[in-house]
Amino acid sequence: MARVGVFVCHCGLNIASTVDIEKVVAYARGLPDVVVAEHNLYSCSEEGLSSIRKSIEKNKLDRVVVAACTPRTHEPLFRKTCELAGVNKYLFEFVNIREHCAWIHIKEPLSATDKAEKLIAMGVAKARLLEPQKETESSVIPTAVVIGGGLTGLTAAASLAAQGIDTHLIEREEKLGGVLGDVEVISPEFSKSGDLIGQLVKELKGSRHAKVHLGAKVVAVSGFIGNFEVTVEGKGKQEKIPAGAIILATGAQEFMPKGEYGFKEMPEVVTQLELERRLASGNVPRRAVFIQCVGSRQPGREYCSRICCNASLKNALRIVRTRPDSRVSIIHRDIMSYGTASERLYREASDRGVVFLRYGLERIPKVVRKKDGVVVEVYDETIDEMVDLDTDLVVLATPMVSREDARDLGKLLKVPLDKYGFFLEAHVKLRPVEFATDGVFIAGSARWPSSVTECMGQGLAAAAKASIPIRRGKVVVEAITASADPDRCAACGNCVIACPYEAIEIVEEHGKRYAKVNETKCKGCGTCVAACPNDAMQQRGFTSQQLSSMIDALIKSTEEET
Amino acid sequence: MAEFSPTILAFCCNWCSYAGADLAGVSRLQMPPNIHIIRVMCSASVKPEYVLKAISGGVDGVLVLGCHIGDCHYMTGNHRTAKRMPLVQKVLKEVGIDEKRLRLDWVSASEGEKFQKVVTDFVDEVKQLGPNPMRGVKW
Numbered sequence: 001m002a003r004v005g006v007f008v009c010h011c012g013l014n015i016a017s018t019v020d021i022e023k024v025v026a027y028a029r030g031l032p033d034v035v036v037a038e039h040n041l042y043s044c045s046e047e048g049l050s051s052i053r054k055s056i057e058k059n060k061l062d063r064v065v066v067a068a069c070t071p072r073t074h075e076p077l078f079r080k081t082c083e084l085a086g087v088n089k090y091l092f093e094f095v096n097i098r099e100h101c102a103w104i105h106i107k108e109p110l111s112a113t114d115k116a117e118k119l120i121a122m123g124v125a126k127a128r129l130l131e132p133q134k135e136t137e138s139s140v141i142p143t144a145v146v147i148g149g150g151l152t153g154l155t156a157a158a159s160l161a162a163q164g165i166d167t168h169l170i171e172r173e174e175k176l177g178g179v180l181g182d183v184e185v186i187s188p189e190f191s192k193s194g195d196l197i198g199q200l201v202k203e204l205k206g207s208r209h210a211k212v213h214l215g216a217k218v219v220a221v222s223g224f225i226g227n228f229e230v231t232v233e234g235k236g237k238q239e240k241i242p243a244g245a246i247i248l249a250t251g252a253q254e255f256m257p258k259g260e261y262g263f264k265e266m267p268e269v270v271t272q273l274e275l276e277r278r279l280a281s282g283n284v285p286r287r288a289v290f291i292q293c294v295g296s297r298q299p300g301r302e303y304c305s306r307i308c309c310n311a312s313l314k315n316a317l318r319i320v321r322t323r324p325d326s327r328v329s330i331i332h333r334d335i336m337s338y339g340t341a342s343e344r345l346y347r348e349a350s351d352r353g354v355v356f357l358r359y360g361l362e363r364i365p366k367v368v369r370k371k372d373g374v375v376v377e378v379y380d381e382t383i384d385e386m387v388d389l390d391t392d393l394v395v396l397a398t399p400m401v402s403r404e405d406a407r408d409l410g411k412l413l414k415v416p417l418d419k420y421g422f423f424l425e426a427h428v429k430l431r432p433v434e435f436a437t438d439g440v441f442i443a444g445s446a447r448w449p450s451s452v453t454e455c456m457g458q459g460l461a462a463a464a465k466a467s468i469p470i471r472r473g474k475v476v477v478e479a480i481t482a483s484a485d486p487d488r489c490a491a492c493g494n495c496v497i498a499c500p501y502e503a504i505e506i507v508e509e510h511g512k513r514y515a516k517v518n519e520t521k522c523k524g525c526g527t528c529v530a531a532c533p534n535d536a537m538q539q540r541g542f543t544s545q546q547l548s549s550m551i552d553a554l555i556k557s558t559e560e561e562t
Numbered sequence: 563m564a565e566f567s568p569t570i571l572a573f574c575c576n577w578c579s580y581a582g583a584d585l586a587g588v589s590r591l592q593m594p595p596n597i598h599i600i601r602v603m604c605s606a607s608v609k610p611e612y613v614l615k616a617i618s619g620g621v622d623g624v625l626v627l628g629c630h631i632g633d634c635h636y637m638t639g640n641h642r643t644a645k646r647m648p649l650v651q652k653v654l655k656e657v658g659i660d661e662k663r664l665r666l667d668w669v670s671a672s673e674g675e676k677f678q679k680v681v682t683d684f685v686d687e688v689k690q691l692g693p694n695p696m697r698g699v700k701w
Contacts, residue, residue, distance in 0.1 A: 099587025525636035526607025
């Protein structure tokens with residue numbers, strides 16, 4: 001028989017002002033196998049945790065239920081307390097009576113109290129059936145693979161190599177540098193991008209830990225954290241690289257307008273990167289008009305590409321600084337010169353006579369060919385008038401868009417992309433530069449259009465994160481993996497097909513064919529569990545018995561009520 | 563007679579809809595207290611048997627919530643949910659239970675408001691359907 005302890009949290013007044021805690025605690029005492037039910041003002045406080053710990057020890061509890069906030073933030077804390085009190089952390093069950101109850105039924109304290117009771121009954125029912133689990137460890141190949149040889153990838157690879165970690169940098173082009181190769185100077189300090197790239201390439205070439213693969217493409221990725229195998233193809237040969245961690249830094253590309261503003265029809269209309277190339281070769285226009293948000297922040301591509309405003313400010317300044325006779329206008333929908341340094345560029349541009357005009361989507365500017373050049377006709381919202389700007393060059397500031405092969409790469413690495421084709425990190429705040437897939441990391445513009453500073457910061461961050469499992473030499477696998485009972489399993493293979501991670505195979509052991517789960521490949525989604533027609537497949541911590549018992553508890557507590 | 567207050571069971575996946583429910587809570591979005599969440603790692607792990615068990619035991623409605631298609635934490639888990647749950651609805655209909663007692667929807671981690679709306683709508687619908695005829699039936 002299990003010895004369950006229930007600890008109900010007031011969370012100050014957060015829960016207690018809606019849910020009648022005393023009543024809930026009294027109810028919990030009457031639930032099967034509950035030997036003690038207590039309440040704490042703040043369960044997660046030092047005092048709360050030590051009181052739970054003492055109660056576990058005093059009452060010889062072997063199952064712990066905390067009814068408080070959300071497991072998504074606080075489960076690790078209470079699991080730790082269980083461990084300190086000598087109870088396996090997988091014998092802990094969390095019941096959410098704050099986010100899912102007190103906070104959303106503020107005006108219905110009676111119903112909220114009833115609901116809290118039911119939720120606790122469900123939690124206790126599951127807790128009684130929990131089993132201690134042992135986490136497994138697996139070894140880590142001390143090698144990293146960085147995909148993409150742009151600034152982000154170079155930064156990450158150089159950082160890993162400098163730490164003494166064997167690093168393979170895979171670049172599909174014949175040269176390193178990526179998009180930055182087309183950009184001569186970097187905003188906001190106008191340093192030479194060539195110096196930056198050159199320095200990183202020098203570091204890599206001089207390192208015995210780094211190997212650069214040029215003209216090489218990733219064609220297959222198998223394995224899991226600590227034990228990946230990346231297949232690279234290039235120059236007619238194939239190479240399999242075993243790796244412990246992978247960093248994806250494939251960047252983004254400039255959006256090419258499709259006929260907007262006379263692009264490709266008039267030679268005077270160019271993109272920002274074309275302007276960069278012209279400026280780099282000393283071809284500085286006297287008159288230029290920048291049109292911002294071409295192909296972004298509109299239906300179909302709603303996002304702000306973030307770096308185009310700063311790029312236009314930088315290039316406008318390069319023109320006006322070089323040619324005092326120049327006339328430059330920036331037509332924008334909002335200037336996003338975020339960061340103090342870039343804000344200074346905006347001021348300088350203003351001071352030097354760069355004209356800023358604001359347009360709206362309802363009346364977008366027009367580029368018109370006239371006898372002696374091109375004219376940009378723009379409706380200026382501020383003065384409510386049409387303005388004609390004669391110019392030698394029209395620069396279309398288009399957004400960075402995802403690489404055309406991003407989806408294929410995402411499939412190879414089994415990582416998700418957002419609707420625009422940028423890669424989705426696990427959690428922007430809690431797990432930056434990580435993918436939900438362990439051991440695979442994301443940095444730079446492949447994640448979202450990023451500035452030079454951001455690309456480098458993220459490259460370094462990804463290198464630091466990737467080095468953690470490699471340095472540790474082993475990874476712990478959370479014990480929520482699935483396994484099949486060989487006696488129930490009919491080896492039908494449904495689970496093998498259902499598994500998104502190719503973690504299951506049909507094996508034959510002791511003359512019996514059954515589905516065997518590779519614990520390190522299994523991510524604990526439970527898809528195979530629902531696919532199993534024999535109830536042979538079970539997910540640890542979410543077994544069909546445990547979940548059924550929760551349903552039973554809900555039915556029973558509802559019946560008692562009526 | 564007091565207004566019928568249905569008992570509703572919800573399966574929420576850990577990564578999207580459970581987090582969406584958390585966000586609804588943090589944002590103090592108010593909704594009817596009929597819903598009781600079981601957290602699962604992925605909506606694809608919800609066995610049809612769970613739904614049938616709940617309905618045959620008298621639970622008035624079952625809500626299965628997952629990540630939006632394309633956003634599944636486990637890549638394609640919810641594709642299976644999307645195929646499986648309509649089949650379960652067919653089974654319910656076949657045995658004379660209104661298939662509307664089972665609803666499948668997608669709520670992302672950032673959609674607290676959608677969670678509120680889905681829950682509110684579903685509770686309203688189940689109220690209209692009335693008590694589950696299986697309530698109180700002893701096997």
